[in-house]
Amino acid sequence: MSGRRFTLDPSIKALLNDLGVSPTRVLRRAQLPTDLFGRGPIALAPEEYFRFWEALDAEGGDRDLAVAIGRSISVEMFNPPIFAALCSADLATAAQRIATYKPLIGPMRLELDQGGDGLTITCHWPAGMTPPQLLATAELVFWAALARIATRHHVRPVDVSVPQPPADRLALEGFFGVRVRTGPAHAITFDRHEAHRPFLTENEQMWRFFAPELRRRLSDLQAAASVADRVRAALHETLPAGGASMTEVTRHLAVSARTLQRQLQLEGTTFQEVLASTREDLARHYLSHSAMRTAEIAYLLGYDDSNSFYRAFRTWTGTTPDTLRATAATGA
Known part of the structure; x- marks a missing residue:
């Protein structure tokens, strides 16, 4: 998902008008081109998309936006x-x-x-x-x-x-x-x-009139995604149910294990590397932005027990989940 771009719908201009917020000020604060709305379809990377909404919140003033x-x-x-x-x-x-x-x-x-x-x-x-x-x-x-x-x-x-x-x-x-x-x-x-x-x-x-075009656009988007991105997306859905194996992911993506391994190799990575990076990203997110216990996080990441999660986390980061959570709380 990190490599994709997402459409900022044209109706956002009408929304900004209804909210009494200046589009130019929002775009400038978000570090986006101030003529963005005049360029036709607007496609933003996730970081830009999030910056836009952060800027809208800031420009909206002290309101229940x-x-x-x-x-x-x-x-x-x-x-x-x-x-x-x-x-x-x-x-x-x-x-x-x-x-x-x-x-x-x-x-x-x-x-x-x-x-x-x-x-x-x-x-x-x-x-x-x-x-x-x-x-x-x-x-x-x-x-x-x-x-x-x-x-x-x-x-x-x-x-x-x-x-x-x-x-x-x-x-x-x-x-x-x-x-x-x-x-x-x-x-x-x-x-x-x-x-x-x-x-x-x-x-x-x-709905039947518009659905075929939406399906085509979705198919184009999925085709443009890297295999590693598709594996990560599948892991987000299978990990909470204990599905950390390649078998679970290949079943989800409807490909054979050999095909998936070959495709990932062409992208310079392996299934285990994608699995590890996905688990690390999710672990950091859960520890920094939720009050879930370590045992609950280990379960959501597809580990059989907390000890296995602790060992893996130390391998990824050189520290423990508790230390990272304390550091995140201090920073906040």
Whole structure:
């Protein structure tokens, strides 16, 4: 994902206008060309994408900006994720569609869990990168705003979690109608009834018209990704379930082990090297940005026990997980 570029949707200009924020000041603060919006399609690297949202947060002033963004979302904003979602039959269908095509428009991945309690949408960011707080909370606000626009009903989630308490916590809780708690990831949950409440904006015929182009763009993006990047993406999904083996990854990517080894060798790396770097990046992220216990982190990285994780971490970094966490806390 680190080598990809992501589209900053043209509707962002309308959003900045609605928020009363100067596009030029945002771009200048983000160290991006001030004529960026006049160049046609805008494609940003993950670092640039995050800088844009950090600059927007800074230029927005002392306001509850994530809530303001949620209230600015409207049917009139022709935006691919909003449009794809509004054409859906319900929130559960909308989430599936956006999760599929999210890689086209931002450096993040959506994980969906439709268990007995309803629908949980969890945001996953590039390994080793911490998303701007505004971007992360706006992603959660989007889902509640979307459901309310499409159903014309004041849909409320049953649970919202963030890794660190946001500065505008009270405003967010007022918007969601539920307490925002501290958890391991940015996630929002809707009960089964709300997840399947019919969208009044459903338009399956229009969706069929646009879906082929979205599939083509997604195929082009995946083809452009390096094999190592695809392995990392697969590991992000398989590691929490204990899938650290090449067998799990080859099954996920639908290639043979021999083919995968050959492709990685052509890129100057090996499966074990990609696995180790992915685990290290994730470990550093968990230790620096969550309160999870070391045993929990070891489990999420696919280790059988904490001792194996400790030994590997010392090999990568020359220090221990506890020391790195203490250093990160002191720096913060």
